[in-house]
Amino acid sequence: MAFADDLSRFGPGCPERVSRDEALAYCARLTAGHYENFSVVTRLTPPALRPAFRSVYAFCRWSDDLGDELGDPERSLELLDWWRGELREMYRGHATHPVMIALRETVEHHGIPIDPFEALISAFEQDQSVTDYDSYDQLLDYCERSANPVGHLVLYVAGAYTEENARLSDATCTALQLANFWQDVARDLAIGRIYLPREDRERFGVTAADLKGLRFTPAFAELMRFQVERTRGLFDEGRPLVRRVPRALAVDVDLFTRGGLAILDRIEARRYDVLSMRPSLSKWTKVRLVARAATAMTVARLRARVAGRAETGGEGVGARPGDISGSGARAVPPRSGSLP
Secondary structure, three states: OOOHHHHHHOOOOOOOOOHHHHHHHHHHHHOOOOOOOOOOOOOOHHHHHHHHHHHHHHOOOOHHHHHHOOHHHHHHHHHHHHHHHHHHHOOOOOOHHHHHHHHOOOOOOHHHHHHHHHHHHHHHHHHOOOEEOHHHHHHHHHHHHHHHHHHHHHHHHHHHHHHHHHHHHHHHHHHHHHHHHOOOHHHHHHHOOOOOHHHHHHHHOOOOHHHHOOOOOHHHHHHHHHHHHHHHHHHHHHHHHHHHOHHHHHHHHHHHHHHHHHHHHHHHHOOOOOOOOOOOOOOOHHHHHHHHHHHHHHHHHHHHHHHHHHOOOOOOOOOOOOOOOOOOOOOOOOOOOOOO
């Protein structure tokens, strides 16, 4: 279903109302029906947490579509302001939109503050007026509101929100956002947006005419090489988060990092030409990445159990496979590159 149809059903002034079960089903359909580099909810996600993750994704999806799918910045700003009002009403205990009905349970059960949601709306509002970024710091400020709050929401749902985990999550989420920008340079140019910082473009000698003409030049290749390596550094910085989250979610967290790095690998394999064709991951590549992430966690659990037995004279006990509390032996994944 096109977003315009959803907006006509559930937008401002629309009388249609849904039950709790219908709201949960709507969020599930929305989550399953949109393309992402990786699915937000997978078969590896603990079943008890899937409705919460779906409601969070549905909120992000609506926010994004309100900002990107209307083709009218003024209308987008008007509707994003309405969306903020719906969010605040939900926090006051009054939810009528299907996403807010589902999200209310998530917020109440997991104790999630309103701030991450408000930050996301702020980022989509910024998209309506800022279409070019002068500096990398300015771009990071945008990522702080467009990407990092999503990681905070995941941590709250996982029961793993701490300042250190949030810091590591911020590095990972910013890296994912940047990888998506570098993957979508041509797409963003087509809608008038440039996320390659002006200071970097000038440093490498990439002109506005080169970009608008989609001209792949040696200077552009060097610019992209620089961005890819800088983004890899952020993924490396955030990688310890995998062993700090509850083990039942560690595969999902690891998968997003592996997926982001795979996108960077694809860009590199194309010799940094993201202008003539969008680098993407095949279904087979995604399957392999899931297998590698799952294998890494299995190996980590076995190592933790062996270490536990050694420390207790053979009586070490790990957490049950379905445990999402984070108790029991901590999973410590092998170093990057140690698995095929």
